[in-house]
Amino acid sequence: MDSYVHGYQEREAERLGDQANTLSGLLHHDTRYPAGSKVLEAGCGVGAQTIILARNSPGASITSVDISPDSLGKARAAVESEGIANVTFRLANIFNLPFANESFDHVFLCFVLEHLRELERALQELRRVLKSGGSITVITDRPISTQRAWRRGRPSSASSSSRSAREGIR
Numbered sequence: 001m002d003s004y005v006h007g008y009q010e011r012e013a014e015r016l017g018d019q020a021n022t023l024s025g026l027l028h029h030d031t032r033y034p035a036g037s038k039v040l041e042a043g044c045g046v047g048a049q050t051i052i053l054a055r056n057s058p059g060a061s062i063t064s065v066d067i068s069p070d071s072l073g074k075a076r077a078a079v080e081s082e083g084i085a086n087v088t089f090r091l092a093n094i095f096n097l098p099f100a101n102e103s104f105d106h107v108f109l110c111f112v113l114e115h116l117r118e119l120e121r122a123l124q125e126l127r128r129v130l131k132s133g134g135s136i137t138v139i140t141d142r143p144i145s146t147q148r149a150w151r152r153g154r155p156s157s158a159s160s161s162s163r164s165a166r167e168g169i170r
């Protein structure tokens with residue numbers, strides 16, 4: 001993200017927390033990762049979704065990354081204050097992830113891809129670190145053509161879909 005549209009102010013941290021809690025049932029009701037699985041949460045922000053993810057999948061090992069050190073610090077503090085122990089945080093850029101190929105069983109992104117200029121490049125990098133047969137869950141606040149970019153590996157045009165803001169793509 002060249003400049004994150006919502007910025008990194010305190011008010012934004014509050015907004016992300018309110019958003020995560022308000023939409024928790026809708027966004028997370030069917031996201032449960034098996035014990036022992038490795039999950040990458042890309043663009044974790046202040047950890048609002050991380051807490052819900054980690055609580056819902058206590059046996060999974062979650063690695064949450066963000067490009068903002070400040071947000072990561074807040075996320076780490078939030079997770080610690082909740083007594084959650086299955087999350088590791090790492091400063092990382094989605095476009096250049098510090099992980100070997102096929103490191104994760106699952107990838108989860110919430111309200112991130114719609115802010116990136118190079119969607120296809122981001123998906124290629126996420127795909128690199130995802131094991132064959134793994135899953136990627138993408139939640140966006142507007143329709144974007146993730147499926148086309150994922151499958152064909154080339155830039156997508158504007159989405160023709162106006163359906164759900166949640167897409168599970170494989």
Ligand SMILES: C[S@@+](CC[C@H](N)C(=O)[O-])C[C@H]1O[C@@H](n2cnc3c(N)ncnc32)[C@H](O)[C@@H]1O
Pocket residue numbers: 001004006016017020042043044045046047048049065066067068071092093094095109110111112115
């Ligand atoms: C709208 S926030 C969403 C945060 C969190 N997923 C949530 O739903 O509460 C978008 C986050 O993506 C992060 N981000 C943007 N570009 C990124 C990149 N290239 N690599 C890693 N994180 C990025 C931002 O720093 C920000 O924390």
